[in-house]
Amino acid sequence: QGQLVESGGGLVQPGGSLRLSCASSGSLFSIYGMGWYRQAPGKQRELVATITSGGSTNYAESVKGRFTISRDNAKATVYLQMNSLKPEDTAVYYCRRSSPIPVWGQGTQVTVSS
Numbered sequence: 001q002g003q004l005v006e007s008g009g010g011l012v013q014p015g016g017s018l019r020l021s022c023a024s025s026g027s028l029f030s031i032y033g034m035g036w037y038r039q040a041p042g043k044q045r046e047l048v049a050t051i052t053s054g055g056s057t058n059y060a061e062s063v064k065g066r067f068t069i070s071r072d073n074a075k076a077t078v079y080l081q082m083n084s085l086k087p088e089d090t091a092v093y094y095c096r097r098s099s100p101i102p103v104w105g106q107g108t109q110v111t112v113s114s
Contacts, residue, residue, distance in 0.1 A: 002026020002103065004095050009108030012085055016112070020080040022095030022105055029076040033098035036069060036080045038091035038110075048093070049080060063089075085112045 008020040020036070035050035049069040050058045057069050068081040078095060092107040 002029075002097075004097060004103055004105035006093065006095055006105040006108040009093060009110045011111045011113065013114050014086060014112055016085050017081070017083045018085065018110060020082070020093055020095075020108060020110075022078045022080075024076040024078075024097065029097075030073040034069075034071060034078040035096045035098065036078075036093060037096060038089075038093045039107075040088075040091040043091075045094070050098075051078065082110070085110075087112045 002025040004022050004024055006022045008018060012018050031053050033052045036048040037045050038048050039045040048060055048063055049067055051069045051071050066084045071078045090112050092109050094107045095105045097103040
């Protein structure tokens with residue numbers, strides 16, 4: 001099935017930017033849709049953005065115009081470029097592969113604070 005490993009999280013000031021990466025092991029990365037989700041303390045996990053195998057994207061209203069999801073099939077990696085970050089973007093960010101048995105990464109912490 002392969003594994004997903006996220007990276008790129010950290011502490012950033014409001015208005016700043018971060019780029020998250022999610023590297024997939026195993027084969028067949030290019031045929032699956034991928035997604036980024038986040039979970040803030042005390043809240044349910046929520047969808048942030050998804051990208052299909054064909055490159056079509058979908059975003060939560062709260063991040064539209066600020067976040068961009070992309071994928072590099074040659075590197076078996078999906079990215080989340082996050083700009084104009086706000087304190088309410090603080091959460092653990094997870095990537096997910098939309099395979100018949102969905103696969104989740106371990107998460108990466110993003111903290112937006114001055």
